[in-house]
Each structure stands twice: as structure tokens, then as C-alpha cells.
Amino acid sequence: MKRWLWTAVMAASMMCGTAVAAPADGVDGTAAQIVTLAGDHRLVVLGEYHGTAETPLLVADLMERYSRDNVPVRLGLELPMSENVALARYLRSNGDAAARQALRTSPFWRVKNDQHDGRRSRDMLALIEALRALRAQGRDVGVAGYDVETGSAGGSDIRDAAMATHLRQQFNALPAPARMLVLTGNVHAMRSPPSDAPPEFQRPMSAYLLDLPLYSVRLEALRGHFWACISPCRALKLADQPPREPIVSTDADRSYDVVVWMPSLSVGTLTDR
Template sequence: MHTIFRWTTALMLALGMAVTAHADDTATQIHKYAADHRMLVLGELHGTRETPLLVRQLVDDYSRDGTPVLLALELKRAENPTLRDYLASDGGAAARQQLHGRAFWTVPDDQHDGRRSRDMLALVESLRALKAQGRVIDVVGYDVNSSDGNNQTRDDRMAAELRRLYRRLPDGARMLVLTGNVHAMLQRPAGAPPEMQTQPMASLLRDLDIYSVRLGALRGQAWACADTCVARSLPEQVASGPRVDTHAGRQYDLWVWMPELSVGTLVDP
């Protein structure tokens, strides 16, 4: 009971507060440059508090005029039936427990890579509330792990799943994809280390109406994994406005920098 109460309290605080001015500013920048592109790929640093707020703002903005919006998260496809049920629910305690109690969300903190957090659960709840108001919103997971552990196989399969989802979009709909910043690259970086010697997921989708955005920050922390998963400090950056890149060899179409990132409230304290 106390665990549910603490989660509910955190959720209510997240929903009750206004979206920060920083998230709103960043969303405005992305709107300006992404323009009418139908597939918006957001390359994030996993496990932060600020990115789910930004994604919530973008979905709210894009869906406000009745435009259908599909949010694709880097969650396992096996979570999709539960996500679908939750979005159609009343958001009550039983529905929250069904979503929150899934094995995906209960990995110990030092073993998961930051895609699981109470902030992400609050994002899903906020979109459920918007959908209940009549917005045309859906949320799906697109992660398809490879049985052989091969990074390229995983990127290939995730790209194929996103392509399938994109082709099913209704006319005029938008698709927002939240993914790790390496998966969001339009090209493999030159001189990449062995673990990055793959064709990134987004690079396999360049024939679609795709726009790739690198979400950065001037300072702060994110959740990252090496031998173990911990909060890691980001190198401080000099304040900068958005950077548009149109070069044929670009890794992203747009770089934006939020003022600061902080580690989200992880699911398993």
C-alpha cells in the first residue's frame, strides 16, 4: 500500500505541476525546425526527469488540433497490450498496478538502462488523460531484441517495426519516436568504437519523412550503463541555441540543448 501511495503521490505531483518553461522552450524550437515532417525521432540520454516532460509537451501540442499522434517508445513490444489497456482505462489503482507491476518495470536500478522510471510512467498516465479528453493519441513500444545479442540485428528489427507503424498512420498523423541518441543517428559516426559499428536505426529509415533531433543538455546527469548502471555526470557545454545541420553526412537534422538534465525517479528505489 505504501509503495502504491508513494508512486501515486509522485505521479500526482508530476501531473499537477505546469510543464517547465525549459521543456516548453525546447518544444517550440523543435516545432519550428521539424515543421511538417511526419516522423520525428528524438535521440535522448536515457533516465532523465526532463525528457518525459518534453515528450508530453510535444504530444500535447501536436494533438491539440485533432491531429492523430502515435508515440513510439523504446519499450519491448510485449508491453503493447498492457499499454493499450491502460490508455483505455480510467487510470485507477487497479489499472496502474497492472501497468506498473509488469516485469519490464521491476528490474533493479543498477541493472536497467534508464528507460524505466516513474517519470516515464507519469508520461503514459498524462497521455491517457489527454486521450480521455478526446485526443487521438496512441502509445506503443517498438523494441525487438535479437536473440543473438547482435546490435545490428536489433537496430534492423526496430527500424522494420517503426516502418510498419509509419505505414499504418492515418492521413495527416504524426509519429514521435523516443529512442537512445545512437539509435537516432542518420549515419554511423566516423571512427566509431567497435560497439557502434552498426547502421543506426534511424539511418535505415531515411527514405521516410523523418526528422532526427539530438536532445542534449548544458549540464546535469543521466542514467547510463557500462559494467553497471548508475547516474553519470554530463560534460558541461557552453550555452548554445539550436543547431540545424543539412550536410549530407550529418548525424542529426537538429541539435537542441536543454539547460540541465537530472536523473529521473527510478521505478525500484
């Protein structure tokens, strides 16, 4: 792992008073694949399995790569927009104990025990710290949430439409050279609805943004586990796969522009013990 990223991860682990294990091999290789495949697309949407340790490391790696040569890069996280003031304040801070504590005092980060859906973890906090470290080095990076508020009324289609509206506003506010990365659940990242979608689910989030320079990436893994809240919240195992190359699609009704396989995924660490 890159020295700057490992330093940032270790610093972020102090937010919760625990060490962070070294990541699985292959994060660098997957990041390089995505940069090559996405090319000049300025809106790169990453569809993940929530609640892993490796995906936040991958996103931090991508942010470092894309922000080289003083190129502005913004990261959209599937967090409520009410978190944006705290996120911006943390990126401007020195990352000390008071700043770390202030970042995770909102109700979103204070979910107890196992009742979370994987978007809130020490690994996600480490990603935010990695961005603060990049900014402290002079990189033009930022982060913002684009989700609706937790507990908002409405079904999944209403939520996806609202998230797309928020992302469109954030993307349109960027200067022309800037790039935006978006980390989201793998269904939200789809360009077209899944075949088994219920009738009331009209379009996933990315399907509302196809007029933008969007490139949709499905993040898969050859083996491992992720965290899901499927009665009850628990770790779920991925089916083992042989080594695979990325699958690129250009079909008009494609679900994703590309599917890439990370070597392995492991469950992230809860923010609350």
C-alpha cells in the first residue's frame, strides 16, 4: 500500500482506539484497472457491496490517482446531505482528537451494535481521514454526502431520484476539468433497472444521470464477505470465483459499463464496538 494511504489509515484508526489490519493485496491493481477503463469520463460511479474493509481503501487510492497534477476531484458518499457541514469542517481541520470526535457525533454515526447497513464503519472514517491527508498535502479534493435523510418518507424509487438530483447539482457545480467519484450500493449504480425489480421501482440512481459523462463500475470480488441488513444484519459470503478479467459492456441496455473483480473482500469494523 502507498505510504501516504497507510499513514492516513493508521491515523484514522485512532478515531476509535483500535488498529486497522493491512488491506488485501490487489487494491492498487483494481484502482489502475478502473482508471484505465474509465478514461476521460468525469463522473465515475462505483457500485459496491456495503460494509467492507477493502472498498474504502480502493476509493482512497482512486482519489489519490485522480487528484495528481492538481486536478480537482470530489467524492460523493452515500451519506445524508446533513453530514456535509461536518465533512467539510473535518477536511479543513488538523485531524486531531477533537476534530475526529466532532465528525462522528451525528446520529448517523452513532448507530449501536450491529444495526447498520455497512455505510458507517471505521473503514469509512479512515477513507475520510485519507482525503483530509491528501488535502493537507495540497491536493484539490473534497467529499460530500448525497443521500436523503435517514427515515425519510418514500420508497426506493423516490430515494434514487432524489439522490440523482443531489449528485447532478454537485456535479454541475464543479469546474470543467474536475472529476467526481461516487461510492454507492451496487443497485444504485445501475444504468438500467434490474430484471427482478418490483413494478414500483422505475429507475436506479445512475439511470437518471445518463446524460452526464457517467461511467458505471460494478465492484465484485473473487471471494470474501460483506455486510448486509437482510433480517438480521450479518456478514454474507460471496461465491468463490476463479481469476477474472474486467467485463466491459457497450450494450444500450447494459447494467454497468464494466464489472471488475477485487481479489477479496472482508467485513469492515463497526464504529461502535
